[in-house]
Amino acid sequence: MAKPSSSRWLRIMSGFSSPSGDALLFFLAIFFFVSLLTHGISRISVLAAEFEGFDADDVEHEEEANEAFDPKFLKSSPLTPTSLTQTSFPESHHGPPPSSAAELPTDDASVSAEKPLASSAFELWDDEEFEGIPVHIADPTSESPSLASENPVGDGVGDGSAVNASNRQWRLSSYFIEILCISFLIIFIINYFIGKRQNELIALCWASQFATKDSIFDKNFSLLGTGDGKEDSPLLLKEGQDVFKFYASGRRYCQGLIATMELRSRHDLIARVMDLLLNKKDSITFGIVMNEDAMDHVVLAIARKKMARSMHKDAKDLHRFATVMATQSSGRRWVAEELMVVTESKEVAGDLMTDVVIDQVFGEKAFDKFGKGFISLHFTDQHPGSCKKLLLFKFALPHANNMVDLTRLITLVPYYIDLIGRYKLSIQARSKTEAPRAKAAQESLKEMQSARQEALQKRRAEKKRLIEEAEAKLSAEAVRRKEEKERARQMKKLGPKVRMLRSH
Amino acid sequence: MRETRETSSSTADPRQPPAVKPYAPPRILADELPFDYAGFLAVIFGITGLMFRYKICSWLAIIFVAKSLANMKNMENDLRQTFSAVS
Numbered sequence: 001m002a003k004p005s006s007s008r009w010l011r012i013m014s015g016f017s018s019p020s021g022d023a024l025l026f027f028l029a030i031f032f033f034v035s036l037l038t039h040g041i042s043r044i045s046v047l048a049a050e051f052e053g054f055d056a057d058d059v060e061h062e063e064e065a066n067e068a069f070d071p072k073f074l075k076s077s078p079l080t081p082t083s084l085t086q087t088s089f090p091e092s093h094h095g096p097p098p099s100s101a102a103e104l105p106t107d108d109a110s111v112s113a114e115k116p117l118a119s120s121a122f123e124l125w126d127d128e129e130f131e132g133i134p135v136h137i138a139d140p141t142s143e144s145p146s147l148a149s150e151n152p153v154g155d156g157v158g159d160g161s162a163v164n165a166s167n168r169q170w171r172l173s174s175y176f177i178e179i180l181c182i183s184f185l186i187i188f189i190i191n192y193f194i195g196k197r198q199n200e201l202i203a204l205c206w207a208s209q210f211a212t213k214d215s216i217f218d219k220n221f222s223l224l225g226t227g228d229g230k231e232d233s234p235l236l237l238k239e240g241q242d243v244f245k246f247y248a249s250g251r252r253y254c255q256g257l258i259a260t261m262e263l264r265s266r267h268d269l270i271a272r273v274m275d276l277l278l279n280k281k282d283s284i285t286f287g288i289v290m291n292e293d294a295m296d297h298v299v300l301a302i303a304r305k306k307m308a309r310s311m312h313k314d315a316k317d318l319h320r321f322a323t324v325m326a327t328q329s330s331g332r333r334w335v336a337e338e339l340m341v342v343t344e345s346k347e348v349a350g351d352l353m354t355d356v357v358i359d360q361v362f363g364e365k366a367f368d369k370f371g372k373g374f375i376s377l378h379f380t381d382q383h384p385g386s387c388k389k390l391l392l393f394k395f396a397l398p399h400a401n402n403m404v405d406l407t408r409l410i411t412l413v414p415y416y417i418d419l420i421g422r423y424k425l426s427i428q429a430r431s432k433t434e435a436p437r438a439k440a441a442q443e444s445l446k447e448m449q450s451a452r453q454e455a456l457q458k459r460r461a462e463k464k465r466l467i468e469e470a471e472a473k474l475s476a477e478a479v480r481r482k483e484e485k486e487r488a489r490q491m492k493k494l495g496p497k498v499r500m501l502r503s504h
Numbered sequence: 505m506r507e508t509r510e511t512s513s514s515t516a517d518p519r520q521p522p523a524v525k526p527y528a529p530p531r532i533l534a535d536e537l538p539f540d541y542a543g544f545l546a547v548i549f550g551i552t553g554l555m556f557r558y559k560i561c562s563w564l565a566i567i568f569v570a571k572s573l574a575n576m577k578n579m580e581n582d583l584r585q586t587f588s589a590v591s
Contacts, residue, residue: 149581181563222519270571
């Protein structure tokens with residue numbers, strides 16, 4: 001009785017919905033093992049005993065078996081035992097049927113239901129040969145859970161009743177993706193609030209150090225913050241969980257100052273990991289809009305070498321007007337080695353890099369000490385955009401507890417506002433800088449004119465289209481009116497006859 | 505050195521209350537907003553998950569939606585718009 005076992009598997013499998021791909025492979029493995037077992041047993045019994053009337057039945061039922069396997073094996077209704085058991089026997093010698101993806105018989109009820117049916121089928125055949133089979137068939141059910149424990153995919157289960165437990169554990173592990181993703185979401189939400197607080201703490205520490213009463217910005221600007229400027233108005237503007245802005249206005253030479261703090265995205269778990277990998281830093285960018293009469297022809301940028309080169313490429317005004325300045329060999333004190341100066345005019349660069357600044361911040365010694373937070377500096381009066389005259393400072397923000405380290409770099413800001421506000425170019429420098437600017441102004445004018453012309457042409461084309469459409473409509477209407485008039489005339493012709501008749 | 509004298513001005517109070525200009529937030533058109541990669545990926549994963557019935561794609565879509573919501577900037581009542589869109 002080689003294939004009552006497989007028949008039972010088939011019935012149970014048919015009452016079971018198909019699981020995922022991994023489970024499928026696992027079940028296949030179990031099925032192959034079991035069928036091998038039963039195959040071995042049947043071989044031994046075949047050799048030992050004699051069959052009678054076996055071959056005739058084989059031929060009739062073999063075809064039925066093939067049909068029965070393919071369409072029906074996944075249906076929920078159980079197949080008739082006799083046909084299956086009879087037809088399964090010839091299959092036993094050919095090995096397990098290829099199309100049947102066996103599934104673990106996890107229902108005890110179905111297993112017990114199969115047994116009496118199987119035993120009735122056994123009676124058709126020689127009992128002696130298949131005596132031990134029900135026991136052996138029961139054993140595989142207990143063996144398969146133990147197999148499950150051996151198998152790396154499955155969970156470890158003990159015996160018979162543990163089949164249900166394996167079923168439950170299977171369901172747990174089959175929800176692996178859900179558990180993983182929900183736990184990730186929970187961690188994400190927790191990290192959101194933690195990161196948000198961390199960023200707010202950094203911004204508030206900066207503001208308390210530099211923007212509160214008697215701080216550097218309070219001494220330099222009369223309006224602090226984006227509100228009314230009264231006591232209670234907030235100093236910082238929160239644009240996102242990682243972007244904070246500080247506005248100050250009311251100073252000589254400049255219209256206003258906007259400090260933008262761009263912090264690491266600590267609130268977003270994925271971005272936090274990416275920032276760790278890419279080594280992103282918290283930074284603060286000061287943008288100062290200068291008054292029209294306060295700034296002369298200055299195009300200057302200072303940064304570390306790599307950064308300076310990328311700035312020279314990217315910034316349109318630097319690219320157009322400025323060149324990289326070679327280190328001065330005049331013996332004069334100059335900026336630190338790791339810094340690169342990109343300037344339109346060497347003279348202007350020399351004038352703006354005063355001794356004070358070099359001693360305090362940009363010189364070799366000072367830069368080693370205080371220059372860690374310095375990222376870049378960019379002065380321009382040809383800024384592409386609405387505000388032409390702009391001073392840009394970019395510094396790295398230190399830790400929340402170490403905000404004091406930024407003090408020396410921040411004092412650069414009002415110092416340079418005053419310096420550039422007062423600075424006037426020499427005649428030679430001015431003559432040099434005039435020519436390229438005149439060119440740039442002409443080109444921009446030409447672009448404006450061409451843009452205007454294009455706009456005009458578009459408007460004219462649209463007007464023409466409208467007129468044509470109107471004419472087309474009118475012509476259609478005119479045709480209709482003509483038709484109506486004709487009908488009216490025809491009616492009139494008929495009309496008077498009627499009247500004549502009436503009068504009679 | 506072409507710097508002008510006037511050291512006195514550096515010691516004087518640099519503040520000029522009459523020169524105060526109130527804050528004007530820069531107007532950004534809807535077209536120029538920075539591209540929302542997280543939202544885009546969420547849509548792609550969601551569609552993939554639906555079409556091909558991959559569970560992990562649908563879950564990744566939910567994760568990217570959470571990322572997009574977390575990175576929302578408060579530009580003109582975005583939250584209100586998203587809530588109204590969701591509901």
